[in-house]
Amino acid sequence: MAPRAYWKGTLKLSLVSCPVVLYPATTAAEKTRFHMINRETGNRLKQQMVDSETGDVVESDQKGRGYELRKGKYVEIEPEELEAVQIESNHTIDIESFVPSDEIDQRYLDHPYYIAPDGKAAIDAFAVIRDAMKDQERVALAKIVLTNREHVMAIEPLGKGLLGTTLRYPYELRDEDQFFDDIKSPKITRDMVELAGHILHTKAAHFDPSKFKDQYETALKALVKRKASGKTIELPEPEERPSNVVSLMDALKQSLRGRGGGRPSAKSHGRRTTGRGRAAKKVHRSTARQRKAG
Structure with missing residues (x-):
């Protein structure tokens, strides 16, 4: 039995569309994890938010979000102001283009998801899109909204289904030159x-x-x-x-x-x-x- 779907919506290629579901392709459930405990009592510790200047514990109703303009100077952003700029999800994976897979820089690859048809009625349209991509040997680029943020997703056939991988934006990548410029070029026989x-x-x-x-x-x-x-x-x-x-x-x-x-x-x-x-x-x-x- 498949786990609960992470996202439900529609995969759309021009006028062809079908209901699909997304499942995370990775899991950390089997990783060994540790908790912080009190050595004297053996009880688990819980964290508290503390004011960095006064040292006072801050209650939940006093917590807010702020962007640091300069050292120690913040502009507070209200929850409703954040909501005003959040992208409303239309629950659609809209394929915009197809590119050769070898043109995708591996550094852009972020989180992988399995994409499957949602219900029997979606199987035909899903298979048409999947098999057309197999024939063309290209990767689809689409836009999707996950957790109130817009992502570009690379979609490619994987077995009977599709693999969708969210891509990082260029501003999230560091320029390799700052790390490689100082590497010398020795004479090697x-x-x-x-x-x-x-x-x-x-x-x-x-x-x-x-x-x-x-x-x-x-x-x-x-x-x-x-x-x-x-x-x-x-x-x-x-x-x-x-x-x-x-x-x-x-x-x-x-x-x-x-x-x-x-x-x-x-x-x-x-x-x-x-x-x-x-x-x-x-x-x-x-x-x-x-x-x-x-």
Whole structure:
């Protein structure tokens, strides 16, 4: 049984329209989460809003929204004023254009949603729109209102349904130049590039998310289980950092001879996860310092 729909409305392509429902394509329900507690009583803590200047607790009827004009100077915005600029949802996903999928910059992709027909009467029109998009190999760009804000959504076929992904606006992206301008352009020999290419070739694989293992999450669950059963938490020994300095060419050659080269890609995945394994060990260190709060 499908979960409750997040949004209901109409998918519209010119004069063709059909009722659809949206479901979030992601979930954080399985993530391990912690609450802040009182170490003395074991009770959960709750937050209070405090005036930054007076230190007084502010009651709910005194809370408002303000935009900071300059440091410490705010203009208060009333709820009814916010309502005046909110976009009224017409519950329509109106397709405006179709673009080649490879033209969409991956940085713009935000939240994914599954789009399905709403009821038997919608199936025919839904299938026509979906299959036409498959034939054209293009992604639809449409506008949709979610939580009182207008979003641009990229829509593409996914199995029997559609995948709609809200896109970020240009003002939400940082310019890469401010991060990359200071990167130098050293002179690298062709031999180095070719050696690195060989290493890449030995690690060639296909995208398979079923192989993704969240070792941090696994370590957290194990930690909580041990604590709940009254067992002590043993802290791992600090890792020794290698002190020898290896030249880039030597590192490439060693990677090709030993760790990186000569093995199928399936083994490479196992090797890659060792870095995450080290990260998982850090979990024990950091969580042990806060073990009573967990």
